Amino acid sequence: MAPLLQAISIGKTYPGGVVANDGVNLSVSAGEVHAVVGENGAGKSTLMKILFGIERPDAGTLLLDGKPVSFTNPREAIEAGIGMVFQHFSLVPSFSVYENVVLGAEPRNGIGFDREKAIAEVRALSEKFRLHVDPLPAVGSLPVGQQQRVEILKALYRDARILILDEPTAVLAPQEVEELFVAVRALVAQGRTVIFIAHKLPEVLEISDRITVMRAGKTVGEVGSSEVTEQSLATMMVGRDVALRVDRAVTAGELACEIKALWVRSDAGQPLVQDLNLHVHAGEIVGLVGVEGNGQAALLDAISGAQPIAQGVAYLNGTSLGPLSTLERRAIGVANIPEDRIAQGLAGGASVAENLVATKLADRRYVRLGLLDLKAIKSNAIALIERYSVRVGGPAQAVSTLSGGNMQKIVVARELSEQPKLLLVSQPTRGVDLGATQFIWKSLTDARDAGAAVLLSSADLSELLALSDRLVVFYRGRLVAAFLNSAALTPETLGSYMLGLATQTEDEMKVALR
Amino acid sequence: MIELLATVISSAFFVTVIRTTTPLLLATLGGLIADLSGALNVALEGQMLVGCLTAVIVSVYAPWYVAVLAGLGSGAVLGLVMAFFALRLKADIILVGFAINIMAAGGTVFALAMATGGDKGTSINLVSKAIPPVDLSFLGVIPGIGPVLVSLLSGHSVLSWVAAFLVFAIWYFLYRMPWGLWLRGVGEYPAAPAAAGIPVNAVRAWSLVVSGGLAGLGGAQLAMFNYVGFARDMTAGRGFIALGAVLLGARHPVGALLAALLFGAFEGLAVVMPGLFADAPAELIRMIPFIVTILALVLFSYRAQRARQMRTLSKS
Ligand SMILES: Nc1ncnc2c1ncn2[C@@H]1O[C@H](COP(=O)(O)OP(=O)(O)OP(=O)(O)O)[C@@H](O)[C@H]1O
Ligand SMILES: [Mg+2]
Numbered sequence: 099m100a101p102l103l104q105a106i107s108i109g110k111t112y113p114g115g116v117v118a119n120d121g122v123n124l125s126v127s128a129g130e131v132h133a134v135v136g137e138n139g140a141g142k143s144t145l146m147k148i149l150f151g152i153e154r155p156d157a158g159t160l161l162l163d164g165k166p167v168s169f170t171n172p173r174e175a176i177e178a179g180i181g182m183v184f185q186h187f188s189l190v191p192s193f194s195v196y197e198n199v200v201l202g203a204e205p206r207n208g209i210g211f212d213r214e215k216a217i218a219e220v221r222a223l224s225e226k227f228r229l230h231v232d233p234l235p236a237v238g239s240l241p242v243g244q245q246q247r248v249e250i251l252k253a254l255y256r257d258a259r260i261l262i263l264d265e266p267t268a269v270l271a272p273q274e275v276e277e278l279f280v281a282v283r284a285l286v287a288q289g290r291t292v293i294f295i296a297h298k299l300p301e302v303l304e305i306s307d308r309i310t311v312m313r314a315g316k317t318v319g320e321v322g323s324s325e326v327t328e329q330s331l332a333t334m335m336v337g338r339d340v341a342l343r344v345d346r347a348v349t350a351g352e353l354a355c356e357i358k359a360l361w362v363r364s365d366a367g368q369p370l371v372q373d374l375n376l377h378v379h380a381g382e383i384v385g386l387v388g389v390e391g392n393g394q395a396a397l398l399d400a401i402s403g404a405q406p407i408a409q410g411v412a413y414l415n416g417t418s419l420g421p422l423s424t425l426e427r428r429a430i431g432v433a434n435i436p437e438d439r440i441a442q443g444l445a446g447g448a449s450v451a452e453n454l455v456a457t458k459l460a461d462r463r464y465v466r467l468g469l470l471d472l473k474a475i476k477s478n479a480i481a482l483i484e485r486y487s488v489r490v491g492g493p494a495q496a497v498s499t500l501s502g503g504n505m506q507k508i509v510v511a512r513e514l515s516e517q518p519k520l521l522l523v524s525q526p527t528r529g530v531d532l533g534a535t536q537f538i539w540k541s542l543t544d545a546r547d548a549g550a551a552v553l554l555s556s557a558d559l560s561e562l563l564a565l566s567d568r569l570v571v572f573y574r575g576r577l578v579a580a581f582l583n584s585a586a587l588t589p590e591t592l593g594s595y596m597l598g599l600a601t602q603t604e605d606e607m608k609v610a611l612r
Numbered sequence: 613m614i615e616l617l618a619t620v621i622s623s624a625f626f627v628t629v630i631r632t633t634t635p636l637l638l639a640t641l642g643g644l645i646a647d648l649s650g651a652l653n654v655a656l657e658g659q660m661l662v663g664c665l666t667a668v669i670v671s672v673y674a675p676w677y678v679a680v681l682a683g684l685g686s687g688a689v690l691g692l693v694m695a696f697f698a699l700r701l702k703a704d705i706i707l708v709g710f711a712i713n714i715m716a717a718g719g720t721v722f723a724l725a726m727a728t729g730g731d732k733g734t735s736i737n738l739v740s741k742a743i744p745p746v747d748l749s750f751l752g753v754i755p756g757i758g759p760v761l762v763s764l765l766s767g768h769s770v771l772s773w774v775a776a777f778l779v780f781a782i783w784y785f786l787y788r789m790p791w792g793l794w795l796r797g798v799g800e801y802p803a804a805p806a807a808a809g810i811p812v813n814a815v816r817a818w819s820l821v822v823s824g825g826l827a828g829l830g831g832a833q834l835a836m837f838n839y840v841g842f843a844r845d846m847t848a849g850r851g852f853i854a855l856g857a858v859l860l861g862a863r864h865p866v867g868a869l870l871a872a873l874l875f876g877a878f879e880g881l882a883v884v885m886p887g888l889f890a891d892a893p894a895e896l897i898r899m900i901p902f903i904v905t906i907l908a909l910v911l912f913s914y915r916a917q918r919a920r921q922m923r924t925l926s927k928s
Binding site: 171172173176182184188189190191192193197198201202203204206209210211252 | 784794796797800804806808809810
């Protein structure tokens, strides 16, 4: 069968000289789920942007149904039946779900916008493709999983035959991933084709029929999902063997962070964290387990200073953190790798070098007499780029043009360039490739071994189980279970506590709450 | 004081307020459209001023309605110029706006001198026309309320009625028509409409053209009804007040109407007060609308700030 969509020796060099695609080939057949995998910066998003008419290729041809096509803008790609859901969503936050879905192709009655019809059509679509979402609320008020469904509906509403999903699972909790896969299967069953980008190989193997592997702007090969194992696919991607294993902490040190009867409230006054008691010792990683929104993020925010402590105290080596500003907390050794690197971790328009010193503007090495020492800032950046093997054009490149995984490396590099006493980490490897995941994990355990107390939150249970020395489970803002990590501890066990199906007694928890 | 109160609740004062509000409202609606599309139009003042002069000069040679359309057109052309520099050539839109304001201030005086043969202050020796008032005196036959209706509704400029209709029309456009959805989407989060294939820059360019046109229309009302004839700097900051009114009106057409009415009322007061308080300097009284603008904006942004709770980097 002739492929539905074919890209032949695509080349793309960005202004500034980054070669993002260099002779890339992709061949997608109708009715399949075709995965594209590769390390951060391999050029996957760039290739997708070319298929969707956002970027123009410098070389190569696109064939749709065997006929050459070229798209100068997304509208032409949409008309040809291609839809795309971006790594970073493009939804208008204050608009309702149905307004976002029909934006640009609204049903009309005369000169007016036919809202009734729009709502009905969105309902029908979400029914048909099993993408359940209420058409009426404003998109900005929805959790990311639902926003993503809105994005998919948007493409389907425009009758996309080919749907491109750029790292759709990176922002989803495990059960949301399952729901997404149900929808993807429903799509394929109804004759649509899906192009799927992801970093987690088990996901890729589960959902896709065929896989194209990219490395450093080139295609390495195309394989059937049934012909490969996780290990062989990883080797193809990275070009060497990768093993994701970390060593447990040798011994836990002194008590570093003590949290006593802590309450955190939302802006509206709802309790997010209730009466929490937790000790974190130097040299250990404590994993915060829980379905998103059960208090892990709020706890980290309260300790970093992004959100006020409503009640209770948190000490770091005897100093109460509550009265300190974010900067003062950093000065006594708190480091923070936040969940949302784009909104909270980085200044997109600023350069890599500037981002790497953004938290150190009181430091004599970079700022003298109120003036930036540009030379020192640049050499700091060059050293860190080297040490953390970040793929960038140079220290002056704007952070917003980096690939997702490389952005994360910048945050990690900045936060760990100085040994922290208390390290707060949230979703450290979201959207990050295998090689970089391995690297970031190593960086975290190195920081731990050098004496940092680490609080780690992640939506990825396997990450928590791999890294943590102890784990505590959050449910509705309270601790419901605590474990010393061991090979016997399984995601299933954690799952039942996460969903509130089981709760440990005080005594059971005490063992692991040392 | 009592006299003041009596004046304020008279129907004559109401008519004055409608008159002072109309140019402001037209400019505010213009500012609203540009602002909602994400292109702040700080050139309202200059567009209005050029609209004034164009309307006056054209009215010497053509019927009043042609002059009004010319005023509108001149503002729209300036909106297009703005769109060209800010969107096509990617110049900073605030700077482009100020450039237009400065050129309008000087250019109108120059053009005035050319048209009048040397007078750089006013167009007093040009026979310009006025917009005819809409006569509704037939309403007087309604028993009981007839005379009151006539005193309140009769004698307003055609453009006052147009402006009132535009409030509704723009509301309908923004919230009931697909293009309004596009415009608001472009203003709030341009990446989303762009991904949906909507030409973001074209939407912004049209908004600027309409915005300029509305400011020009406001100018026509000012120079062909509120006053008949042109005087240098006759807009006297109304374009800037309109920018404030957009925010004060919570970026909604009905809010824009209310905010314009508020400022119009204070301008009306500044018109009637010198007659009542002979010893208060007229300059001070004329400052009232501006002081109210500043107070209103400070209050407004204070409330917005409170709602937006400062978070990071400040002590909690
Ligand atoms: N607008 C841009 N300007 C300059 N360089 C860019 C731009 N967009 C991407 N790049 C560079 O092109 C390369 C490929 O980026 P791309 O986003 O396609 O990677 P990716 O495979 O999607 O990575 P990730 O898995 O991290 O999302 C990267 O080195 C990136 O820094
Ligand atoms: Mg990408």
